[in-house]
Amino acid sequence: MADARSERTILLLVAAVQFVNLLDVMMVMPLGPDLARGLGIAVSDLGLVGGSYTAAAALSGVAAALFLDRFDRRAALAVAMVGLVLGTAAGGLATGLPTLLAARVIAGAFGGPAAAISLSIVADVTPPERRGKAMGFVMGAYSFAAVLGVPAGLELARRGGFQVPFFAVAGLGLLVAGLAIxxxxSLRGHLASTRDPLDGAQVPGSALxxxxxxxxxxxxxxxxxTTATLMMASFLIIPNISAYVQGNLGYPRxxxxxxxxAGGALTFVVMRTAGPMLDRFGxxxxxxxxxxxxxxxLYAGFHAYVPGLPVIGVFAAFMTGTTICNISYSTLASKVPLPSERARFASIQSAVQHLASALAAILSARMLRELPDGRLGGMEGVAALAITFTxxxxxxxxxxxRRVAVELASRARPLEPLARGR
Incomplete structure (x- = not known):
């Protein structure tokens, strides 16, 4: 555990890493129409851009679950951040769909492990009684990325072209990586659990x-x-929402x-208020x-759009509903693994999230088509499928x-005779 001052510094650095990582993911989707115009990509193929990142992150997450815990956290984070920076910068150098997909695969391959390492660092340096607050602070990077980063990226793209946001995020990531190094x-305390207690040698195959x-x-x-179900519900829509509100609903670029x-600010408020609701109602x-x-x-805004419904209201309601579902599930899922299994559980959960997100993005790209007037055709079917998963x-x-309640009760039961005997 770190002292209080060192702990605050580490949490700030981890939050900065999460901000860059999330911004790298979040800015690409609203930039979809800009990418389509600048690189000659069909709007209906934009889901492949988001899907390539998440597919790579899913595969690297499964692989990383087997070896990340065997390295110093600082060194592992440095490698992951440098790879993420290179992948992001390559996005700004893309000349068409194949090169853009390759760049997003590189970014995803390193961005997924960067997120896993960041959360592991939080658990390493904060005691259990403060870990919830620390996690909340670090996860607040999501709201800042939505409120500050995405609008800034959109404005940079409007003024200087789609390449500028990629280079700006890569430059910020390089700065954060340098500060982290x-x-x-050096964070090596977790390495003791992978060594034989008698001779200190690495225990082969134990992780598998x-x-x-x-x-x-x-x-x-x-x-x-359940993780996959929630991700499918969200990412059938998310990669296409920018193109949809501009092409179908006429929202100005x-x-x-x-x-x-507006959506990010509302999400921040929801994240702050959902905790007491979860504690009170489950x-x-x-x-x-x-x-x-x-x-x-999903029904009124995407499946059968209600004329006159404000676009900003549709967007804010979509983000609010998604946030409530995700926070509820994250709280519930934290009770599933034993304390000694949390890191492995979270690594595979992250891989499942990315894999399901990639599948949803690719599926939506296959279901949608670009109409001659620039609108997206097929959104009704995509929205219906998203409603089904929801x-x-x-x-x-x-x-x-219910299963968690039973398991928690069974874990506590062996302790009851000892408690009565005291």
């Missing part, structure tokens, strides 16, 4: 055996299924940053509010919550 202490045991448990498998500013009942809102806005998440929430 200089200011982060532990990983198989984890993913083989029914409750863990059910949890990963110059005001696109306002959507992300994950399942809290998630019902998100499911109902998300299903309603509604499917509710029984999964309930099932997991």
């Amino acid at each position: 200089v200011l982060l202490p 055996r532990e990983l198989r045991a984890l993913v083989g448990r029914p409750l863990v498998a059910l949890s990963y299924l 110059e005001r696109l940053g306002l959507l992300y500013l 994950a399942f009942r809290t998630s019902l509010a998100g499911v109902a809102l998300l299903a309603a806005v 509604l499917l998440s509710s029984p999964l929430f309930l099932w997991i919550e």
Whole structure:
């Protein structure tokens, strides 16, 4: 554990890493129409751009779960950040769809592990009684990326072309990587758990055996299924939302940053208020509010657009519903693994998130088509599928919550005789 001052410095650095990582992902989707115009890409193929990143992040997440814990966190983070910077900068040098996809694959291959390492560092340096607050601080980077980063990236693209945001994020990432290398202490305390207690040698194959045991448990498998369901519901829409509101709903490009500013600010408020709701009502009942809102806005805003419905209201409602569902599930999922399994569980969960996101983005790209007038055709079917996944998440929430309650009770039961004997 670090002292208080060092802990604050580390958390600030980790939050900065998360900000760059999230901004790299989030800015590409609203830049879709700009990329289409600048590189001659069909609007209906934009889902492939987001899907290539998430597919690469998913594959690297599975691989990283086997070896990341065997290296100094600082060194591992430095390598991941440098790779992310190179992949992001390559996006600004893209000349067409193939080169852009290659750049996003490189960024995803390093961005996924960078996120996993960042959260591992938080757990390494903060005691359990402060870890929730620390995680909340670091995850707040999502809101800042939406409120500050995405509008800034859109404005840079409007003034200087789609290449400028890629280079700007790469430059910021290089600065953050340098600060992390200089200011982060060496973090090697976790390495003791991978060594033989008798001779200190590395224990071969132990990570693979532990990983198989984890993913083989029914409750863990059910949890990963719920992760995939929620990601499919969101990422059928997210990669195409910028093109949809501009082409189908007539929202002006110059005001696109306002959507992300309003949506990000609202998400920040939701993240601050959802915690007390979860503590009071539980994950399942809290998630019902998100499911109902998300299903309603998917129907009224995307499946059968209601004339006169404000675009900014559709966008804000979509982000709010998605945020409530995701926060509810993250809270519930944190209770699934044993304390000794949390890092492995989170690594595979991240891989499942990226894989499901990639599948949804690619599926939506195949279902959509660009019409002669610039609108996206096929959004009705994509929205209907997203509604199906959204509604499917509710029984999964309930099932997991009940199974978790049973498991927590069974874990506590052996301690009861000892407590009575004291």
